[in-house]
Amino acid sequence: MSRIELPKAYDASKTEDSIYKSWEESGFFNPDSLKNTKDYFSIAMPPPNATGVLHTGHATMLAIQDLMTRYNRMSGKKTLWLPGTDHASIATQTKVEKIMAKENLTRHQLGRDKFLERVDEFVEDSRNTIKNQVRKMGSSCDWSRERFTLDEGLNKAVVTAFEKMYTDGLIYRGDRVVNWCPRCHSTLADDEVEYKEQQAKMYTFKYHKDFPFTIATTRPETKLGDTAVAVNPKDERYKKYIGQEFDVDFVGVSLKLKIIADRNVDMEFGTGALGVTPAHSHVDYQMAIENKLPIVKVIDKDGNIEVGFGEFSGQSVIAAREAVVEKLKNQGLLEKEEDIKNNLSICYRCGTAIEPLPSLQWFVAVDKPFKLKDKSKLKWDKDEATLKELSIHVIKNNLIKIVPERFEKTYFHWMENLHDWCISRQIWYGHQIPVWYRDQEISVGQSQPASDSWTQDEDTLDTWFSSALWTFSTLGWPEETDDLHNFHPTSVMETGYDILFFWVARMIIMSVYCLNDIPFETVYLHGLVRDENGVKMSKSLDNAIDPLDMIEKYGTDALRLSMLIGVTPGNDFKLYDDKVESYRNFVNKLWNISRYVLTSVEEVKLVDQLPGAKTLADKWILSRLSQTIEGVNKNMASYNFSLAGESLQQFTRDEFADWYLEIAKVEKNKDEILLYILQNILKLWHPFIPFITEELWQNFTSDKLLMIEKWPEAEFKIDEKSITDIKRIQDLIVNIRNLRSENKVEPAKKVAVTVIVGENEILVNNESAVIKNLARCESLTVMASGEKPVNNVGTVTTDGLEIYLDLTGIIDTVAETERINKDIIETEKYIASLKAKLANEEFAANAPEVVVNGEKEKLKTAEEKLAKLQNQLNNLK
């Protein structure tokens, strides 16, 4: 008799926190406490924003990374998953400024030092929130190594990297047209700029009545700073003017305009002539450099017109635009005003329109060669390389593999078009640029030079500069630590594909430079989580699912499964209640399988040794376990986590629970095998659903944790004869099923099958239960050769066996008609409900277009189905 009593249903909320506590206290999250020696495995956790809260994107990454971590730990590797948080400079600063705004305080009133103190306080408070939420997901990361992008060690890494690059000439200060956000008062990297389509006006005008031709623009106010007009060298209309200079009075501002030729000018667009504003357009700036044109600044850092432009000075960009247009109109110079659609550049943080502005910034040169200290790790044969070359090289030569592979193409495209990376940001929170100035002197380093009167650069570094060092700065670099030696390059970088460029590419750049090595061997990119209607989750739409709600409702394990199974790398997936609920049901199934085994066996114990297989059913289930283990291993190695999970699910439910457990109810003495299989199932499931498996494991032993158990091996080798026998039984079952369907046996109707045993002995050995279960027969009679059942309707012979089918009922057209009619009624109901929904005014007014289209699509398919059903009905008649 068993002494174990388990509740009927698994209650995740009662167990998860205490299980996590016991893991954390065990110290096994720390690889130093593992006896594993086989190999090293490491993942650097993409650091969530220190002031953020857990969202579904975090939950996804944590589920996948914990899966890999636990799998590798159990497989015997010294496994490190290093957690941390990111200071997220702009996001955090904005957050604190917003809070201060409620007290009518600005950062400038507070001053830099006081303001930073305040930010630090805020970060310190909220950092624990996200850390505890990471724990909720069951993350088995080593908290003793936790890092923060602004902590002392990382700060040192940042300065070291900066200094090294500066010395090598890869970091330089220069005047460039940068993307300026007048609201954030900071520059943005090219990839931080987003585009929004909008209605704009295109104005066609002459600078002055004496100027020979017209130009077109959407931004007349910037024309105050024009220093040239560019035309296509092939353009017959303007050829004769090229090289000429014109002094014009443009709405009261005098301009000196040179006519230049540039083959990038589109003759078809506008008038084919383009006013060149070097200070406020990237393209025009390039032209100005090439043609040595003067650069005139028109717009200041607040988005207003600079001094020196008469009446326009001080006006906002929009006001100045209207004023300029008004004046042109009055002077009769405005030829045309038309509505067009164009893409407005906006700030990805605040949505404000970007102003291209020339300013003094720090850059990382991506096309400048530098000397490599070590060429071996990167398999690079020259002494010199540029950052761009090396970053492309490591992917092209498979030193780093991207999963899914197709993102390699996007990566190359991006890398090949990469411009120098602007790394200075005009905000306070972050790594202040480690550069000091005194008169004409510059000093770069960890701290201010000893003497006085040096002032540090006011700007801070782009957040991604410090994150780019993440894989190695967290392991102690620039010191030559054991951790760095053991765990770098990290095994996998797991993150969303949306930050492939922001982050992944920059980690590669910085790692090949700082270490002359790759930062990771594989990049695994997961998709983004979307809501039920396929819309990206966001706060403003209020469609976000809170992972913590899901955990509370269905348990962490269920949430993890819904993010691991049915999901493929690089593809977005939808998350919704029903899905999580069904995985909760599966988790509960596993609970009840265990409950049955635990309460039915004579003695609950660990079965380490492969038990002997007595019957064919035993051999079958043991061989299926071995196959499952091999399949899981293969799929884990190839990052097909979903397939690994699916095969486990199939084995657990369809084979072990639905079939073998049923057999075990009939055939006794299977305790050893039941325990053996169950224990292996728990191990196999552990990386996916750590909580429930650990909880169940504690029924077998109280002093060992499942999280460090040895990963199962496929030990059962099935003999040839059994394979043949199983094959025969399978054939037999297929035949019985075919017989049923050929004779149109309604599935619910009882069916008696009689098998006449001829020469074949496979049924003699009490295997009839196996067949009965697999063929889903109500009864199975084994008769001696020569006899014959009475109500036989069908016969099939296989392998010396004669199979007869006894039926108590055959499907008829009346029943079929009835069923189709019912289906029709259901479909009609469904169509009616869809129509009602679409007709609903409130729905029509509020639902996003995607949703409405989705409903219409549903209606269409439902109507098609209805037509089909009616067709079928007619055919029956």
Added chain:
RNA sequence: GCACGCUUAGCUCAGUUGGUUAGAGCAUCUCGUUUACACCGAGGGGGUCGGGGGUUCGAAUCCCUCAGCGUGCACCA
């Protein structure tokens, strides 16, 4: 404009170098079950795998083409 991806059951999605009768979950229907599990079981219906063409003994899978949808990048004077 360039590139990439997606299109498989009513819905959400799997489907690993081409290979038995294309799978799962949800929904729906039928039958059953309350001593492992109603957070349950058995089963049914529902798919010309977006359309067309090609390669092959064999295509959801490979190639071409068209359509719809989505994403990224670039340009927008």
